[in-house]
Amino acid sequence: MIVDCAHYRDGHRQHVGPMPLEEAAAHCKQGGFVWLGMFEPGPEELTRVRESFGLHELAVEDAQAFHLRPKAEQYEDGTELIILRTARYDDEREEIDTGEISIFLAEQFVITVRQGIASELTGARTRLEHRPELLRTGSTSTLWAILDQVVDSYAPVVAELERDIEQIEATVFSGAVAPTERIYSLRREATDFYRAVHPLLAVLARRLLPGTTPTELLPYFRDVHDHLLLVNEEVAAQRDLLTTVLEANIAVISxxxxxxxxxxxxxxxxxxxxxxxxLPLSFVVGFFGQNFGWLVSHIGSFTAFLTLSVCGLLLPCLALYVWLRQQRRRSAPQMQQVNSAVPHVPAAPTE
Structure with missing residues (x-):
């Protein structure tokens, strides 16, 4: 679906409202550049765009596939394909929604193909239209506007991940057991987010090489690169911290x-x-409860009953008591070794 299509020349938009595809392709030969924005287009619509603007068929196929990492590729006709990963934090599900933006960049046109709900570009287009001095530099200015918006959208995701990690960290280092599944989920999200952020550094570094970017735009690209470096460091630190929290949680479970x-x-x-x-009491009582003649004839007085029955019950109990005390003394050193082997969970670090 075509969201917006406009022709820009001398730093200004040349008309109001979207432009038909055929008219946009014709304006590419009249100076300036055309910015065509599409959201999850179908194969037939992409075929029309490829035929109208002369895009490479491999580049169009690349735009239809979902990539795990950002990348940039230059084609023989001078068109450059840049693929970005977008991210947005969903507060209700406490998960990161990801998207993708494929950018076909040439001197006469810019075509953006968005995939996923976390890839809105209306703000980037509006912001750039209010900066005619940047629009005059050509189609590369749209790449800066898109990169700047994408990198700025990473900051809230980093903050929300940090909040989730702090909650898990506080639970684990308080000595309580945290849900292991939640830690694994956060670790997976941080890893996926890192795959979206880290390769983008190479894409931006390529735009800072001499001759690849208009001189007026170099400070703006360097600013985006600095912001991305900070995000990359924070995401890498979060991954390492989640690994430590997972190990500590396993220790708490142990x-x-x-x-x-x-x-x-x-x-x-x-x-x-x-x-x-x-056991011995049952044996003694069972033994003296038998109706043998010797027992019946020799237990005829209270003294004999007291001597044979009561003493017969006390002696096994006394012997059992002495044996249990000896066993407890022998097992005491072993219990101390077991207690010393229990892993110790360190306290939460303080700044």
Missing amino acids: VEQNKINLRQSATMERLTIVATVF
Whole structure:
């Protein structure tokens, strides 16, 4: 779909409202340049544009595919294809929406093909139309306006990612377990965002080479390059920080699992002690409960009953108590080694 099409000459737009495609192609020979903006066009519409402006067929195919990294490519007819990745943070879903802008740049025309909702260019066109001194430099001024808007849109994404990372970081370094899936999601988003930002540095550095950009526009391209360098450093730092937070969260999970294992071991120890205590008692009571003649004939007095029954119950309990104390003393050094092996989660860094 064609969003807007205009002919610019002497720093001004030559008409009001969009221009038909055939008329725009004719104006390319009358001086100035034509800026054609399209949003998610179909194959038939792109074919019409290619035939009207003489674009290379490989460049048009490239504009229809979705790329993971920005790039710039020069064709034999002098047309340059520049592909940018756009980004926008969605507050409701707490995710980054990405888009793509393919720019066909020539001396007589600029054609922008947008993919995705995060690729609006109305602000760039309006801003440039209010800067006639930049429009007079030619079609390269549109590239600056688009790059400047795209790079400026990265800053809110960096800020929102930083806020999400701080929330996860505060949870982890407080000793609580953070959702591992959320950390992985943030790490993936930061990596995808880095792929959109970092390769763009090479694209911008190419525009700063001698002879590739009008002298009047060089300070503006350098300003965009400086802003992009800052964004690139921040995104790289966020990726590294998320890796550290993920490792710390795994350590916290290990600590919690060790605590659960220790509690389960203590419970099993108590149950084992109870079962062990009742084992000899059950044996003694079962033995003296048998109706053997010797037992019946020799336990005829209270003293004999007290000696054989009560002492027969106390002696196994006493022996079991002594054995358990010895076992506990032997296991104490092993428990200290286990506690020292539990990973320590460092406190959150302070500035």
